[in-house]
Amino acid sequence: MAHIYSYAIIRLMPFAHRGETLNVGVVVFGDTLDVRFSASPSLLEYFGVQSGTLDWLAENLVSLDDSTSPVRDRANEIARFAGVQLSDIGWFSTDDDRQYELRISEIISEYVEKPKKTRARRTSSNLSRDLKKIFQGYQIFSSKIEDIDRHKVIANMPVGPSGKLHIDFLIRNGAYHATETIDFRKSEDAGPSELKNAALANVTFQHAREILGGTETRCYLVYAASSLVETAVFPALEIARKNISDSFNLESREDKARYLDAILAAAGVNHLFS
Known part of the structure; x- marks a missing residue:
């Protein structure tokens, strides 16, 4: 029975x-x-x-x-x-x-x-898209590449051999501020995909420095990961962070504020609304 x-x-x-x-x-x-x-x-x-x-x-x-x-x-x-x-x-x-x-x-x-992956509230959105919305909210984003001379953030600046690589976001005010993004919010460990994305980000930074000037280019890695995931993907972060200026986890309120402070300052904006 x-x-x-x-x-x-x-x-x-x-x-x-x-x-x-x-x-x-x-x-x-x-x-x-x-x-x-x-x-x-x-x-x-x-x-x-x-x-x-x-x-x-x-x-x-x-x-x-x-x-x-x-x-x-x-x-x-x-x-x-x-x-x-x-x-x-x-x-x-x-x-x-x-x-x-x-x-x-x-x-x-x-x-x-082997628990089923629980999706966080924000995993449906892409990190680059999230940042673009923030820049647009501050009215410092432009889709015109020539607006970089007006201290605007532009996206997908071509660098590298034949322009095959693209910096996610770039702004200039004296120095260049180049941002590459990696979204780890759906990751569980430093698997092949995470390692490849990290390596690609670092190679893109290298070419950006060659094109824009090594001493005049600040390279920022912006990623998103919970504290638990951040530990799991640490090998990928080590690759992406090599020889860069700074890195920021946008899941951290403090890191998010530090990053936006740097970009807003480059855009000539003297205030920050979280």
Whole structure:
């Protein structure tokens, strides 16, 4: 006879202000609470969570659970633990203990060890498009390449052999300020795509310095990545940052302000609205 079980994914959120969560295990609401953790030691270390914390958490969840209460109430009690979140409640059915263990293994594999990518609110937009809108809002962007002499930001300035490479954004006021962008918001690690984009950005900077003058060109890498992703794509960032003037993560309010301060100053704008 089939038995139906309710379950939820357990998530840790050590830093509420960052809004980052880490899937660490699954809890099954049976006659007793079945808590299974399977968390990457490297991710736990990044979040500053000791492995013993999970053992402590499992013991407390089981000891405080009231199996006579409705599943929703039991889930709400778990969610009261500081830094702990639960996913929406799901369910599965099994005929015997072997199927039960197999199904839990499948859930852990799918949602904990290899969780589906959760899209951030802004991942549908391209980073270059985001910056262009900001420049347009300050009325310092121009689609005419000759407007660079009027201290306007222009896009896709051709550089390199036969003009095959293009600087994403360029402005001049005494010195040139060249910006290359890389959007890591959909990235999970420094894979081939991330490394190629980083290498291309750095090569483009090299050609820009050759064309515009090495001592008269400031090269800015502007990228977007959450703090967790930023750690994961660090090898790509190392490549892109080589011999440049500065880099800015637009997911950081401070970095965003520093970058816009530099560009607005080059455009002769003396104020900044965030």
